[in-house]
Amino acid sequence: MEVISFSMLIILLFALFLISLPLLLFLIQNKSHSSKNTTMFPHGNMGWPIIGETLEFLKLGRKGIPEKFINDRMQKFSSKVFKTSLFGETMVVLCGPEGNKFLFSNENTLVKGWVPGSIRKIIPSAGNVSTNEGAIKMRKKLQTSFKLETLQKFIGKMDLAAKEHLTTHWDNKKEVLVFPLAKNYGFSLVCQLFMSLDDHVEAAKFYDHFAVLLAGLISIPIDLPGTSLHKAIGASNILRKYIAEIVRQRKLDIAERVESVPQDILSHMLLTSDENGQFLNDMEIADRIVGLLVAGHDTVSAAITFIVKYLAELPHIYEEVQNEQREILRSKPKGELLNWEDISRMKYSWNVAREAMRLASPAQGFFREAITNFTYAGFSIQKGWKIYWSTYSTHKDPNYFPNPETFDPSRFEGNGPAPYTYIPFGGGPHMCPGNVYARLVILVFMHNVVTRFKWEKIFADERIIIDPLPKPAKGLPIRLQPQCT
Template sequence: MPIIGQSFGLLGALRANTAEKWLEERVRKYGPISKLRLFGKPTVFICGQAANKFLFTAQGKTVESQQPQSTKRILGDRNLLELSGQDHRRIRNALLSFLKPESLKEYVGRMDEEVRKHLQLHWEGKQQVKVLPLMKTLTFNITCSLLFGLKEGEERDKFLAFFQKVLEGVWSVPINLPFTRYNQSLKASARIPNMLKELVLRKKMELEQKGASPRQDLITCLLSMLDDDKKEIMTEKEIIQNAMFVMVAGHDTTSTLLTFIIRLFENEPTVYAAVLQEQEEIAKSKLPGQPLTWEDLAKMKYTWRVAMETLRMFPPVFGSFRKAMTDIEYEDYIIPKGWQIFWTTPMTHMDNNLFPDPSKFDPSRFENQASIPPYSFIPFGGGSRICPGTEFARIETLVAIHYLVTRFTWKLCADNGFSRDLMPVPSQGLPLQIWPRKLS
């Protein structure tokens, strides 16, 4: 179809959970490099370990980040996804000053507090829960607390409603009609910057007048960063758009990972027993009510291997885009300047040559990170654009799993597979029957 091209075909395959087969069929027909049209732009699809290496090492030289028009219109043109060169390094370094492991050590206690509060409100005393909506609520609350400094209340609830609308249209066909997801997402994204602007101004006043700690949340941290001339490193627009980007990037990805870990425990009793044993040993070493520490997380090696294997089999991010900065010669083809380049995560994750018996859930694959073939395991991307929030997601995941497995036991009420609506979505939100448990 003109302009739309194969966009509806790919989106339909994602929602039917047949996107890998859809792409595999393209590879069988046309090989590992082929042209198509996605989201209004001429596109080249490339896949495989060599393709990943090419894209992640060529970043900023012959290719640059290129998001669908829908993403750019919704999140703005000054967020980390859209920037390149010196601007990208400046913003990335600013975000990493808050998100790097050395900085996040001091936030483990606050994550612990948010998780326990969430379980008390939404799990304790319940007989049945739906996991995915609750995990989204949990990750949203953690992000609001640590990144925005927003406590529970009406303001946080408003943000949640608008952000959910924004997420629905990030990967959509950019047809701006009243009944489309794209239109609804655009409307929601127009409201958020004004809300964030008020928040930024409030944080700036707290920083200047009340001596607020620069480390209390991400926005305050970014506001406090100055260059050699004592000028703010990031503009207000950049702070607002990158706050939106971090929220969108972190909200659904970690909630999806947590949901699929809980889902797999039902079908992998040996894995579940090993995770439970590791977490119970840590719980027994704590005094009643004592929060987890950075040192406790370092002991959760097997649990994190389980999370890594879950990311391999069910990556939250299906793929992304780059743009050719010049005519590029690749595999005896010319990729014209300005064309989109589409890459996907599952094509290497489920490659038998890279991960033997890829359909088998096997956390031992990650016992030795050096044994993982390079440019094959890419749930967080790679190269200079690897996700800056990886460590944030690790801490969030380990803290949540610790309390879930040591405080509850469960049984799936229904599991009719899952579809992809940008992220993988289990049918019915993964309903569970739950019971409280005590340390054995």
């Protein structure tokens, strides 16, 4: 047997100390908390040092039961608020419509927007959640690009894009894989509408980097070679440099008053200044465009995928949607593109889309940060703590949606769900500005797909998983049957 030298023993003991240090600090912190009046703070489980309960949070999503993380802790600790640790942060989860209302009503006074470190590393502007008046006004000006009045003029272009997509990728096919096609469609459309990138070959190369970015978006924020986060940061850098070149060329075209300058989101951003007359620089605009691409692409592709899924499973719902859309088609001169009047008639179709987003919300929830100490539901929330609200605390609660697993578009008739119970796009000042955009794109796609095809699922029991957004585990393969229009 070899004898360990004294110096080697010292090194081993020192290494053991370093490894154990986070656990010791964690235990000391918990002990100090327990010595206080713990009833002042939300109850919960902080999990492992540093990583907290992040792995459990992500694992349950990939198993297709993301709501279990929220529901189990609501039952164990409190139906209103509990504490955990996610993405390296102390995290308080506010539940139910009361929690949603509290957060949405106290934006920029008690809480502000916050995103996990992985997102901030990949999209730096995502961490720009300043609450000063100038920053707030700048965000509001940029959000005007997504108002209905602005987006109405793009409905015809959305219609053309949907027709082209179906002709290219669905026509003359016996089977298609819906989820990757929906992602392709969503990305191609945002490239066209946000920065007039109509070159499909160029957009396809662009998408390869974008897919790498998405894969690392929600991950443990450790940037080491080989990790999904490291790859995503590299892909983001490539994309932002690429878009910055487009920005520089667009600036030149605007300065030279080129007649063919596109009137898209990019042009609007270039012409929008803050209250002091300051404009964003090229890389800032490129960074924000990347963020918009993520938001505009993910919501649309996920929603379209699950609408197709539920229409395949529920023939009577499909027939109602098809009847509504065929009536609109018959009322228009042949070849005329959709317009806002047509969209406003798609009431049943939109209720179907909303029910699909209730059952499979494109976003699980969103994050906030406490900007001051405050009390909620009798518990003390500390400045700097991160706050999370989840769609799962209300979307599948039978108190607000009876028989919550049943697909029922009639839930949205009349006054619809109770306030703060249906929140696929969030709420308050930080409500997703793309909700109007998503509505238009989704309804235009529904119109085109149900008037051209009927379909059936190949795998009847295909699971829904979260990775990091909801998707069918096998990509939703379907068999197509063309329809006569």
